Amino acid sequence: xxxxxxxxxxxxxxxxxxxxxxxxxxxxxxxxxxxxxxxxxxxxxxxxxxxxxxxxxxxxxxxxxxxxxxxxxxxxxxxxxxxxxxxxxxxxxxxxxxxxxxxxxxxxxxxxxxxxxxxxxxxxxxxxxxxxxxxxxxxxxxxxxxxxxxxxxxxxxxxxxxxxxxxxxxxxxxxxxxxxxxxxxxxxxxxxxxxxxxxxxxxxxxxxxxxxxxxxxxxxxxxxxxxxxxxxxxxxxxxxxxxxxxxxxxxxxxxxxxxxxxxxxxxxxxxxxxxxxxxxxxxxxxxxxxxxxxxxxxxxxx
Amino acid sequence: xxxxxxxxxxxxxxxxxxxxxxxxxxxxxxxxxxxxxxxxxxxxxxxxxxxxxxxxxxxxxxxxxxxxxxxxxxxxxxxxxxxxxxxxxxxxxxxxxxxxxxxxxxxxxxxxxxxxxxxxxxxxxxxxxxxxxxxxxxxxxxxxxxxxxxxxxxxxxxxxxxxxxxxxxxxxxxxxxxxxxxxxxxxxxxxxxxxxxxxxxxxxxxxxxxxxxxxxxxxxxxxxxxxxxxxxxxxxxxx
Ligand code: SF4
Ligand code: SF4
Numbered sequence: 001x002x003x004x005x006x007x008x009x010x011x012x013x014x015x016x017x018x019x020x021x022x023x024x025x026x027x028x029x030x031x032x033x034x035x036x037x038x039x040x041x042x043x044x045x046x047x048x049x050x051x052x053x054x055x056x057x058x059x060x061x062x063x064x065x066x067x068x069x070x071x072x073x074x075x076x077x078x079x080x081x082x083x084x085x086x087x088x089x090x091x092x093x094x095x096x097x098x099x100x101x102x103x104x105x106x107x108x109x110x111x112x113x114x115x116x117x118x119x120x121x122x123x124x125x126x127x128x129x130x131x132x133x134x135x136x137x138x139x140x141x142x143x144x145x146x147x148x149x150x151x152x153x154x155x156x157x158x159x160x161x162x163x164x165x166x167x168x169x170x171x172x173x174x175x176x177x178x179x180x181x182x183x184x185x186x187x188x189x190x191x192x193x194x195x196x197x198x199x200x201x202x203x204x205x206x207x208x209x210x211x212x213x214x215x216x217x218x219x220x221x222x223x224x225x226x227x228x229x230x231x232x233x234x235x236x237x238x239x240x241x242x243x244x245x246x247x248x249x250x251x252x253x254x255x256x257x258x259x260x261x262x263x264x265x266x267x268x269x270x271x272x273x274x275x276x277x278x279x280x281x282x283x284x285x286x287x288x289x290x291x292x293x294x295x296x297x298x299x300x301x302x
Numbered sequence: 303x304x305x306x307x308x309x310x311x312x313x314x315x316x317x318x319x320x321x322x323x324x325x326x327x328x329x330x331x332x333x334x335x336x337x338x339x340x341x342x343x344x345x346x347x348x349x350x351x352x353x354x355x356x357x358x359x360x361x362x363x364x365x366x367x368x369x370x371x372x373x374x375x376x377x378x379x380x381x382x383x384x385x386x387x388x389x390x391x392x393x394x395x396x397x398x399x400x401x402x403x404x405x406x407x408x409x410x411x412x413x414x415x416x417x418x419x420x421x422x423x424x425x426x427x428x429x430x431x432x433x434x435x436x437x438x439x440x441x442x443x444x445x446x447x448x449x450x451x452x453x454x455x456x457x458x459x460x461x462x463x464x465x466x467x468x469x470x471x472x473x474x475x476x477x478x479x480x481x482x483x484x485x486x487x488x489x490x491x492x493x494x495x496x497x498x499x500x501x502x503x504x505x506x507x508x509x510x511x512x513x514x515x516x517x518x519x520x521x522x523x524x525x526x527x528x529x530x531x532x533x534x535x536x537x538x539x540x541x
Binding site for chain 1: 459460461462463464465466467468469470471472473476477478485486489498501502504506507508510
């Protein structure tokens with residue numbers, strides 16, 4: 001199922017996210033990897049689940065294999081593909097392979113820099129940037145490779161991209177967003193936003209591109225996490241009021257509080273966007289509660 | 303200029319076998335500016351090696367201040383004529399210069415054994431006496447007309463050609479909070495110049511063949527031929 005089909009029907013699209021495990025799939029079938037467990041918790045509540053690609057440049061199980069794994073379990077994957085570790089040959093080949101495995105949605109990103117990860121001495125590839133990557137994927141959709149050679153069978157995938165509403169200067173971020181739209185991006189997921197004003201300012205400027213935009217939210221689990229993200233996670237800023245609120249309850253009650261806070265925020269701003277992308281960072285079990293608080297009917301018409 | 307830094311002395315000493323006779327060569331241009339292989343550093347390196355028991359047969363920084371070690375004709379003449387006696391005694395040459403300089407010494411000595419005394423780190427602008435900054439990555443296909451003269455291949459940690467990633471924070475790069483985001487620098491500069499339209503256009507993928515090694519250049523007063531795996535590209539400087 002292509003996400004773009006849902007947007008076309010004006011469905012408020014809800015997606016989650018899992019990160020593949022650090023390790024291989026066990027031959028012992030009774031051992032279910034954590035990412036699958038998390039995805040199973042999301043299954044009946046979201047339309048699709050993003051599968052991250054060596055997120056934060058930490059080496060892990062491949063996003064393509066994990067995406068296929070979810071698909072086989074009836075969970076719609078959004079396969080994330082970054083430019084950090086693959087040149088243009090590998091990027092195209094991986095997209096052909098992903099499509100051949102039945103994957104319908106791809107999120108095309110630059111990728112975090114190698115310096116943020118656990119193999120700091122690796123060679124950064126960045127042969128293409130995200131705009132060039134999107135254009136490349138569109139060409140594959142149209143039946144041609146990057147140099148114009150005809151494909152035996154084209155791919156047919158929904159092409160997603162990312163944008164950061166927190167970025168300063170916003171005009172520069174919008175300039176890049178426009179290039180992504182022109183290159184062929186069909187829907188957007190935003191970086192995590194915690195501020196209604198930031199989202200409003202962004203949506204006022206970005207709606208002219210006429211592409212569905214999903215608000216990105218990262219579940220805030222603790223005040224420590226808020227402070228950590230402010231210090232270490234590029235492009236995200238967590239307001240002090242959020243940090244204070246999650247800190248106002250005991251550890252044992254944080255899940256409940258987080259669900260309430262995230263849900264309240266999403267509920268308040270959902271009219272501005274065409275969907276929400278929830279990054280639970282392991283707390284997939286609270287996603288149904290978040291949606292309940294936000295008064296979003298789970299998986300409408302999915 | 304080629305920016306270089308000296309290797310740690312212990313690493314340099316580890317290159318030299320017991321009893322090996324070493325001639326130390328510096329460079330009076332770039333390595334002089336970097337204090338990695340000018341006259342003072344070359345003399346001092348000879349002394350530091352002697353102190354550690356290395357048999358140093360001589361040292362030289364060929365040519366006057368401003369002369370590059372990588373100018374083969376000069377380096378050959380100085381080593382083979384002015385320092386003939388010491389050079390003939392040498393088993394090897396420790397070169398305090400960039401990798402081009404090291405190779406120049408191979409050529410100037412008709413193939414002698416060389417040891418690199420420096421790490422060559424980049425080609426840069428001598429911004430001041432104590433600041434050298436990298437602004438070009440020598441990609442062979444310059445696109446900075448479209449980025450206000452600031453190179454995203456060099457100033458952006460991800461070498462993005464079509465605008466910033468989402469990671470910049472307070473104007474700084476996601477990779478290094480000490481460094482400004484190259485794309486914000488490009489944007490601010492073009493905004494000031496009233497030329498923001500320059501970065502609105504799409505830049506296609508780079509031709510990496512022009513950047514693959516090795517590369518060479520044949521020049522004449524009117525014509526130059528750039529050879530790489532992208533082929534031979536001949537350009538004229540005439541009408
Ligand atoms: S585009 Fe290439 S040639 Fe031009 S400044 Fe950058 S690296 Fe140097
Ligand atoms: S923060 Fe700026 S300089 Fe750093 S990688 Fe992103 S776009 Fe490039």
